[in-house]
Amino acid sequence: MAGHRLDRTRGLPAERSSFVGRRAELADVRRLLSGSRLVTLVGPGGVGKTRLAxxxxxxLRRSFTDGVTLADLTAVADPARVGEHVARALDVRDVSGRWLPATVAEVVGDRQVLLVLDNCEHLQDACAVLVDTLLATCPGLRVLATSRVPLDVDGEAVLWVPPLGVPSRDRPAAGTPSEAVALLVQRATAAVPGLVLGPVDDAALADVCRRLDGLPLAIELxxxxxxxxxxxxxxxxxDDRFGLLRRSGTAVPERHRTLQATMEWSAELLTEADRVLWxxxxVFAGxxxxAAAEAVCADDVLPAxxxxxxxxxxxxxxxxxxxxxxxxxxFRMLETVRAYGRELLDAAGEAHAVRLRHAGWCARLVAAASAEFVGPGQVAAFDRLDAVHAELGxxxxxxxxxxxxRGLVMAADLWLYWAARGHLGEGRRRLQDLLAACPEPSRTRARGMVAAGFLALAATDPAAAVPLLTGARELGEACGxxxxxxxxxxxLGQAALFDGDxxxxxxxxxxxxxxxAAADGRYEAFCWADVGVAALLxxxxxxxxxxxGRSLALAERGDPWTRSHALWGLGLVRLTTGExxxxxxxxxxxxxxxREVDDRSGTALCIEALSWAAAARQAWERAARLGGAAExxxxxxxxxxxxxxxRRREECTTAARRALGDRRWGALHREGAALDRTGAVTLALDERPTPAVPQAGAGAGPLTARQQEVARLVAEGLTDRQIAARLVISPRTAESHVEQILARLGVRSRAEIAAWTAARAAG
Known part of the structure; x- marks a missing residue:
């Protein structure tokens, strides 16, 4: 068409700062554009969709012979002007008076063009109509859109843009910093000439990035x-992130000048029902x-x-x-999104009522789980509570x-969960605070005192346990x-055991x-296991x-916690009798x-006993390693x-040191003591030595096919959350795979997993 042309010089803006990370996402964009003519990058505000696009x-410039063009729709408020704005970006002039999309389509024709259509969320319908029209008539056109919502056009491929990877709280990455920390350091040193950040700052920088969810905008602010x-x-x-994180400058889009403005922009795009749910x-912590959202968030304003x-x-x-x-x-909410939602909740005057509903939902869930603590559903009950642990607090x-x-009832209902899943300290603090707030005699106080006494014993603190248990017994008798x-x-019988009486x-x-037996026979089986310990000692x-044996018979169809302790005790009997x-x-x-129950104290007791059994068999090296692992x-x-x-531990240690010599025993003991809990259990359950790192060309090695896949993703630098998203599994499952890989390879860091992966690939 005469008078119309495409100007390849009207392309993309030059980058004003270095681009950090996103190798996996860039590869995904290339892959998706090779198979789809419309790819939409979707993600929360500030996640970096525009920079990625x-x-x-x-x-991709070289792949599109007729150019790559950016149409930024941020400032476009009227949907009727979308076509005009895209035409201007493509340097198409409206000189004919025809319907503008038709003119744009005619000018683009069969040219090989990539149109980057940026910030479409507030103009979703208009963008969808325009893109659908252009793709239908321009076979060489491809569109890369960015939006907080998909465009919902036939043939659209959607790529969720995650936040940048952040360091794990449990296992901070060694060596190369995470993408989020790398961005923070790069932007900080650019903004503050002469700024020096050293190893002493690593923990604080990692904490900042974690608390900001790895959001690039928040990190740059x-x-x-x-x-x-x-x-x-x-x-x-x-804690005051919305007041703290802001910047000035007319060149910065208004919705990106402060973190709060980004959240407000998102809120304005929602219906009232959506804002109510947000x-x-x-109020949820995780x-x-x-079902939980319906139980806590629904009412007459927002029906279930x-x-x-x-x-x-x-x-x-x-x-x-x-x-x-x-x-x-x-459904997962980024912490920044959650923080803004809580500001909305306070402003609406709903905070107290909704938090009480949330607490009531938690209390009902805990009561139902507690009823299964001494039955065959014990592990499933613990798992359900683990999934909502943050909500309980x-x-x-x-x-x-x-x-x-009400809180004391709930904390007492959690009695066995606190101990079984490694929350002894938290459980003791919670019960102490709630007992102080409930000083009046009652059945509830008696239950709270006995739960607190149990946890004190589990923490091997009988001095604190005895007064609580004595008071609970007296109050329980008075209250019936x-x-x-x-x-x-x-x-109290267990406390006497601790005291040697x-x-x-x-x-x-x-x-x-x-x-x-007279009050609730479900608890009798565990008590007989304690009787067995007293007799053994x-x-x-x-x-x-x-x-x-009586405990095992009573618990035949009962909970694994009881059976595990009875088996542990019976094992000690056989050890004492020379078997x-x-x-x-x-x-x-x-x-x-x-391990099934995730009873950490019981796990330590079993590993101790296995160390003693190894010493009895004169397997001195194994005894030393297991002794360190138990520690x-x-x-x-x-x-x-x-x-x-x-005394048993001392006897075992003395015999092993005598047989091995102090130096060899010390080295083996330190080797076991360096293991995490998963590695300690793996060592204790497998008679073979912990596998060494395989050499290049050694085949699959000790990893399963799934673990090899996870190891490759670790080598790419992905976090547990990113691995979970890539493999469509839960973050907890991804974390478990990584722990198993560490244990199977006998290594201690993700960097060593990457080295192992590289060695196999090279071979």
Whole structure:
């Protein structure tokens, strides 16, 4: 058409700062554009969609002989002007008076053009119509769009742009910094000439990036604050992130000048129902299920049937991310999105009511799980609570602030979970605070005291446990609570064991077993395991074997916690009677159940016993390694081996040191002590030595096909969350795979996994 042409010089803006990371996402853009003519980069505000699109367009210039052009729609408010704006970007002049999209389509024709259509979310329908028209008539055109919501055009490929990778809180990455930290350091040193950031700042920089969810916009805003704040000071002020993170300058789009403006832009695009769900869902501390959202967020304003549609729209708007979970899809909210939602909740005057509903939902969930603690559904109950652990703390905070008795009921219901899943310290603190807030005598207080006493014993602190248990027993008798009296009596028997008073322990534990049989027979089996321990320590091996056998018989269809402890005790009996092979088999069975339950104290006890059994077989090197591994597990709880058992440990250690020599024993013991809990259990359950790192060309090595796949992603620098997204698994499953890889390869860092992967590839 005469008078119309495409000017290849009107392309992409030059980058004003270095581009950090995003190798995987750039590869995904290239791959998707090779198979689809419309690719939309979707993600929350500030995640870096525009920078990614511009970089991808720059790298793809040679693939589009007629040019790569950017049409930025940020400032376009009227949907009717979208076509005009795109035409201007393509240098198409409206000189004919025809329908503008038709003119643009005629000018583009069959030319090979990539159109980068930036910031489409507020003009979704108009962009969809225009793109659909152009793609239908321009066979050489491809469109790379950025939006907080998909365009919903036939043939559209959607690429979710995640935040940048951040360092793991549990295992900070060694060597190369994460993408988020690299961006923060680069922008900070550019903004503050002469700024020097050293190793002393690493922890604070990592904390800043984690708390900002790896959002590039938030990180760039934070970098500017390092003109006046140290990294540690910056991290300490992030509770006020919306007031802290702002920048000036007319060249900066208004919605990116402050973090709050970015959130406000997102809120303006939502319906009222969506905003209601956003602010109410912000009370959740972690991922939320549909059922939980309906239970906590629905009312007359937002009826339960409307919650699903609102969730779907929040996912489409990139304010929630749908992630797979063991019980179905769950919905994840970035911490910055959550923080703004909580501001909306406070402004709406709903905070107290919604937080109480959330606490009530948690209390009901805990009560239902607690009813299964001494049955075959025990592990599943623990797993359900693990999935919402962050919510439990938030609920207890709400109850402590104004409904302490409800909180005490809930904290006491969690009694076995606190110990079984490694939350002893938290459980003790929670119960201490709630008991102080509920001083009046009651059944609830008696239950709270016995739970607190149990946790004190689990932490090998009998001095704190005895007064609590004695008080609980007296109060339970006064209030007519026979189950509390039976449980308090049982744990007073355990305290007597700790104190070495075996006669009192035997008397109290047998009394408790009788009381349990009369009040609630489900608890009798575990009490008989305690009777067995008392008999074992008193040297009455036959009585101990009988008590442990009785416990196993009563728990035949019961919970694995009880069976694991009975098997552990029976293994010690066999060790005492000179049967180390049978003892080893029993302890391995017990440890398998301990791992299933995730009983950390029990895990340490089993590994100790397996060390003693190895010494009895004169397998001195294994005894030394397992002794160190047991010490590492105790340290991770943290707790100590109960005093009545320390003599056995000392005897084993003395014999192993004598056989190996101090230097060799020390090296092996340190080797075991360096293992994490997963590695310690793997060592204890597998008689073979921990595999060394395979040499290049050694084949698949010790990893399964899935673990090899995860190892390759680790080598690419992906975080656990990014691996989970790539493989469509939960972050917890990804983390578990990485832990298993570390254990199987006998290495300690992700960098060593990457080295192993590279060696195999080179071979």
């Amino acid at each position: 511009v970089r991808a367009g720059t790298e 934070a970098a500017v604050r390092l003109r006046t704040l140290t990294p540690a000071e910056l991290a300490g002020r992030l 602010r109410r869902a912000s 991922d939320v299920s549909l 049937p409307a919650v699903l549609d609102a969730l779907d729209r929040l996912v489409a708007a990139s304010l929630l991310e749908a992630v797979p979970g063991p019980g179905g899809r769950r 938030a609920a207890l905070d709400v109850y402590l602030a104004g409904h302490a008795e 609570a026979p189950s509390v009296v039976a449980t308090a009596t049982q744990y 075996l006669a009192a322990a035997d008397r109290l534990l047998r009394e408790a077993a009788a009381r349990h 008193a040297g009455r091996d036959a009585d101990a074997a009988e008590a442990f 180390p092979d049978e003892a080893t088999a029993l302890e391995r069975s017990a440890l398998g159940l301990m 590492a597990v105790w340290r991770s709880i943290p707790a100590d081996l109960p005093a009545p058992l320390t």
